[in-house]
Amino acid sequence: MTDSVTRAFKAALYASDDTSLDTGAALLAADLASVREARARGAEFVTQTWRRGWQPADVVRMVRRELSEEHARLAAGLILDETRRYLDGLPARWDDQLAALPARGEPSDRFLHATALLELYRLLLRLPGIEPVGPVPGAPAHLPPPSSHEPRMLTRIRALLAKAEGTDFPEEAEALTAKAQELMARHSVDEALLAHREHSAETPAACRIGVDAPYETAKAILLDAVATANRCRAVWNESFGFSTVVGFAPDLEMAEVLYTSLLVQGTAAMAKAEAAQRSGGRRRTKTFRQSFLMAYAHRVGERLASASDQVTAEDSSLLPVLAAREVAVTGAVDEMFPSTQRTRVRGVDDAAGWEHGRAAADRARVQGGSGAS
Known part of the structure; x- marks a missing residue:
């Protein structure tokens, strides 16, 4: 030099x-x-x-x-x-x-x-040291490299969610998102059963997903809800603008795809709700948007949990297999993050924003299964 x-x-x-x-x-x-x-x-x-x-x-x-x-x-x-x-x-x-x-x-x-x-x-x-979520370049990999071809099921799910994001008709978006969530839940169960039958040595993995301003608290809560419903766990690092999601590889892919889609749908619904408020002569501010997205995340979480429970309830023999995977994920999280803390949520004080956000979450309709309401 x-x-x-x-x-x-x-x-x-x-x-x-x-x-x-x-x-x-x-x-x-x-x-x-x-x-x-x-x-x-x-x-x-x-x-x-x-x-x-x-x-x-x-x-x-x-x-x-x-x-x-x-x-x-x-x-x-x-x-x-x-x-x-x-x-x-x-x-x-x-x-x-x-x-x-x-x-x-x-x-x-x-x-x-x-x-x-x-x-x-x-x-x-x-930049300080952070929790690694995989090997560094050049290090020997302990797992075979991933296939360059996306599983057909994930391709179908992406297509359904893309249509849900693009339509201007709430009922069509409901049906498309509902079908995508149902496929996700069933794909996760199928992967868990296959790994169990083959005595797979697969262990939980991790990835990081950006949680960007503005309204990052609401976005982190939405990601946590999506991760939980897909048998993963999310740990938010507010300072660095990301959440680390821990779970088995197929579930991580599903969680990331669904979170991205629901965030797009929620943001679009928020813009429409604001436009309706303005046309009625009511000026809304940051508090409306914050309350909207918080309510959206909360309601989506409720519906995702219901959809996931519905799929697993169809066959009680699944419970031990899924419970074992949940224990493995929890153990991996505890090992990566021995010290975490809960954050109190503030700033949800716009009733109109909250009501519109819950309504938008209902329209996103994340519950799967036939005949779901």
Whole structure:
């Protein structure tokens, strides 16, 4: 590493004031070769985040929260360059995360580029260790790599939920979401029975799902409800903007798909409810939206639990198998998170928002099974 890069890093990366940052950026910007060398050093900072438990989506999420979209595009380029060197493949779920990264980008101005690099590196250095949810790139995998082909059932579920999100007719959305939830519940039971018959050594896995502002408390509660109904557990990290969901692999996929769809449906329903309120001459604020989404999450949770119970009640012989998996998931959560705390929910004080939110949850109709109301 050249002397100018060494001095720039020493000046900027371990100090928090802007003066030190400007000094480091000026040292790099004085020579184009120094900027290029500093950019090439990005892989080292990215690799360190993997070793501390972070994954591509987590890193970009934090960069967006703490810096800017411009820095997120710069981080995306560094991540893509760093992950190309793993010839033996990447851990499960990483390919999807890489595909979802923002388009790479770098400032054209030399000083701005140097400044952005140093700001990004300083943030990456300060990211703390978090609970790992899978192996780091390059580490030997204990499980066979996932199939590149999505199970036919999951493909069908995604199609049903996509139609539910796209329709303007509440009754059609109800029927589509209900069918999707029924298929999810039955697929989970089938997977559990298959694993039991084959004496599978499969153990619970984990993934992280972003829970972004605004109204992140309501979104975290919705994700918790979806996770619980799909025999998973969710632990919310408010500071970093994600929940860690623990469960068996098929259930994790279902939980993520359903949460994403219900969030889309709930947000669309909230916008329609606000429009109706405004057309009636009533101006609504953040409290309306917060109350709406909290009520939506609460009611969805009730209905998901009912749907899940209905499927398992059809065959009492399922209970020991499902109970064993629940014990395994709970044990995995306790091991990953030995210290958790409950959060008191506040800010639900708009009656109209609450009523509209519960009504929207009823229209989403998550209860499965024939003849469900």
